Amino acid sequence: MPSTLHRLHRHHQVAPVVDIDAARVCLRGDQAIRARTVLVRCATQRTDEEIIRYLGVDADSSLEELQRALGISFAVPGHTSAPARFTREEDDSGRLDLGATVGDYLAELGDALYFHWGLWRFSLLLSDVFPRDAGAAHLLCVAGDGDFGGQPFDIAAINEQLQDLTGHE
DSSP states (O other), rough: EEEEEEESSOOEEEEEEEEHHHHHHHHOOHHHHHHHEEEEEEEEOOOOOOEEEEEEEESSSSSSHHHHHHHHTTOTTTOOOOEEEEETTTTOSSSTTTTSSSHOOOSSOEEEEEEEEEEEEEEEEEEEEEOOOOOOOOOEEEEEOOTTTTTTHHHHHHHHHHHHHHHHO
């Protein structure tokens, strides 16, 4: 709600005070409010260590796009025909529709998904949510630890491939 800033001893108006969040809503419209980037903690377990990647993902990305991003982020060989699927529960035998969006399943902090690739299971946990800027990358690896698939963790190479995948800078 707009307000007015006054001088302490004189009741002369100095400048109007504007609620920045309300002004942004008016300028951008309702669509900008819903546009968000989700920070997803993606992890799998080897016998002696946990391998982790943190991905910034446009909530409107499809699960199919997220599947490709996981393949890039963990250096999953693309030439193998191992079965792959997303599930809501760790031991679920079903599969989620790849056309659904990430935001359909990861909406509240702590929401989880599971990605199964062959015998590997990756847990995906929603760690944070940010308003989405127009220039934000569609998919971005922001951190990680551990090597997977015989490939060392290389955040620059991962992000270059993710950029090529989405066509966004």
